[in-house]
Amino acid sequence: MSKRPAEDYENGGVPLKGGERQEKPEIVDEVGEFEDEFEDEFESDEIFEAGVDGRPDAERESEEKADSMDVDQQTFIVGRNKLEEGQTMSPDLTTYEMLHQLGTEWPCMSFDIVKDSLGDNRGTYPATMYAIAGTQADPGRAKDNKLMIYKFSGLSREDKGLAEESDSDDEDEDSESILEYKSIPLTSTTNRIRAHQTPALDSSRPPTTLTASWTEAGEVLIHDVTPHLTSFDVPGTQITPQQNKPLSTLRMHKSEGYGLDWSPLISTGKLITGDNNGSIYVTTRTGGEGWATDSRPLVGHTGSIEELQWSPSEKNVFASASSDGSVKIWDVRSKSRTAALTMQISNTDVNVMSWSQQTNHLLATGDEDGAWAVWDMRQWKSSSSTVAASKSSAVASFNHHKQQITSIEWHPTDDSIIAVAAADDTLTLWDLAVELDDEESKDTGGVADVPPQLLFVHYMPTVKELHWHPQIPGCIVSTGSSDGVGKFNVFKTISV
Template sequence: MGKRASSPVGDRPAAKSNTAPAAAERAAVGEEGMGEFEDQWEDELEDDAELGEVHDAADDDDAEEGGEDGGMDVDQQEEERPPSPKAYLPGGKLEEGEFLAPDLSTYPLLHSFVPTWPSLSFDVLRDNDGEERRGYPVSCALVAGTQAQDPTANEVTIMRWEGMGKTRKDYEEDDDDSDDEDTEDDPVLTFRSIPHKGGVNRIRARPLGNPLSGGPPVPPDPYHVATFAETGKVHIFDVAPHLHSLLSPATASSTLSKTPLYTIDSHGRAEGFALDWAKPIGGSSSARLLSGDIHSKIYLTTLTPSSCTPSPKPFVSHTDSVEDIQWSPSEATVFASCSADRSIRVWDIRVKDRKSVIGVAGAHESDVNVISWNLSTNYLLASGGDEGGIKVWDLRNFKGTKAPAPTPVASFSWHTAPITSIEWHPTEDSCFAASGADDQVTLWDLSVEEDEDERPTGDDADRLKDVPAQLLFCHQGQQDIKEVHWHPQVPGTVISTASDGFNIFKALPFA
């Protein structure tokens, strides 16, 4: 992110000025009241011109050197160039009248969407546009749960974003060309909604067993999505008809369900944030869903084509709120969990006493908020703590929770506030994304090693000495970021949600 001086006569605060990325154009919306794509930077050039910030050095040179006939004055000394701007580091102090603006040269893709109500949680849905999509414009399908001020207004929203064009940096084109490009690149949002009782703490779509190129289920085959409500209920919806109506409107049914397929009451009134579907391993037709609540209990629910069966006996080794759950990507009966009791635990559902088998008692200095199981290197687990720390663990070093804690494979203290989300890259086993309450989304690569010859020198040496070599990119501009996901069908694309809306972007290191 770069720093740009704001208008001395404007009243736009810094926090407001960095909430909308530059490439997000206003969208046509399928239904009234959902929200819109925004471009709060559309008048940036005009504002800069009024402030005298748009400056043509060539005109000045002609005026100083050439006079009326444009001749060169050999005695004229070359004007000194201003020093290059310094890179802004997150947490750095902004001077009065300064606000953050994105450096568009580092974003091949950057769009934002502001819904009517914020979402604490969302998930990426499979679409039928194929895998390994690298061209533009970009499209995606999402499912999100709202946190509305009016409890009766909450909903599960199935969204289709289309027409998200590549970030444009050619602002010097004439107006006619720009207008043509705007028409081509205008993003379009369509959506379907399902009423939801209470705010949605966490929402997860069931992983599909077929290849990414196979597309999503087509009705009557179900596409299950689970929510953990603030009421303590876990709901399971079938969003296949709703998604199909967005992807193939000509053949879609006009009847869309507005109620959940099943409601699970195992947690009573205890709300929770931990929710995860088992990965499809072994070709079983049944699905397994885990949910963990603030009273330290984890329940297993088994879903078959004709029934939903919650297990009456919970998993009970944690002593405080269960914050996150992850099924193993390679072992059908194994899952991991983390808790406000500062522990990470690994379980096997075949153990009769419902106790964890291995773990780390003091994994972080504070609550362990989130975990992510590496999809390719199955013995790696990443975790994020309330103190802002990120750690990567080798599960082969885990012992009983009373044993001394193993040393993490990697540990980073870049974030200055609680880690709110972490997720490994779907195909690059050394890369992951994380988000924090310090309004950052960070992208990391553990395979990067610090090169002594490339260390900063001079004035930047002290300022940049604490920047980890493995930190590839830092995205800012959102407030109170809650969750981040990679898009598995669009390589390198990251989607994040915050109290002020969604961002979708592709950073230069993953272009």
């Protein structure tokens, strides 16, 4: 087993103890003002009392209003404004309940959280969690790629002043965050990876955890990582070479792809995969270690399959998003092998998609141009042809991000909260329940071009994927890279 403290490779690769971090962008009330650390500390000693500086009150008030406008114009919007040479940003730690940055040897551009037996709705610290990921080694070093199985532990809370309010009796709030891992050799970069758990027949045994890895080589690898997860907490557990081999290697696709999802309603295991040629295949576990893939693909998209997601409530229904700008709804029982519904929702690629777990008719999508939207699928009418849907017909749509959306996900228990990651190096949290008219926006001191629904902005270089932790309310895990090394950010804000 390899065990290492969380590291910040941007700090020269020096291990950091718990609580010590390199400064990152400062985000104050979601849209922070940049402060120059070299700013002149001396201010004028001249003080004017109201009404005694020789000027009429109206003149003084007019000048104060102009000064206020100048300040507004200088507001630094993370992800929109650019730092000047030599300038840095750091996070406002008072806005985080928990914030940890952990480094990995190679970037892991796709990952998934593994549910554990530590309990649901937990808020104790230090926190522990488990995840799986696929690496993206440097070009020319494909054989260095691995399937990674992680344990994150010692994740302490940020504001120690809140410790008295915690229900926890933990003795070590300041424990050092630890990253432990097991790895399975791969020979290709992982484009997308997802985990699925099958309940054990014996309640005394842990569930079986399967992973599906969509590789750059055009194969989908299915592994059983149960023994790897067990080894973190059961001393003496040995991993055999046989346990590192895939249960199955799916080679039906003619090109690589990114679309991948396990059915949440089929416990034995049912998988959909989509490739860059626009073909979608359904693979089902047949019993034991057998897997069967439908001989005929589901076709209809004219572009690559960017995202696939099963319905959270209908076991035979799933959605697909494509670079052709459309979203299709499919029923795997259809003999025609064509989509039941097609909506043209964008003039550019639809990169990512998320189906609400709480309100099953809501679907969120994110585009190549930085726009994202929420759709009410009850308004989409069945048709044999493609139907165009403008952003004006969406439940909500936003153009705050100016670069491609790389990940989007609904809060698992609150259908008004959505997390969005973009190529502008930001991860934003949104509250769709906020509805302010123009007058109310002025009263709240809103910043121009920043929607009132924008709840929080977290800065993370090259952020690629995010997931809410299903058992730690409000906790987000995200992955990205910086200077060729991988980064995981684990955080929880005080606002969610």
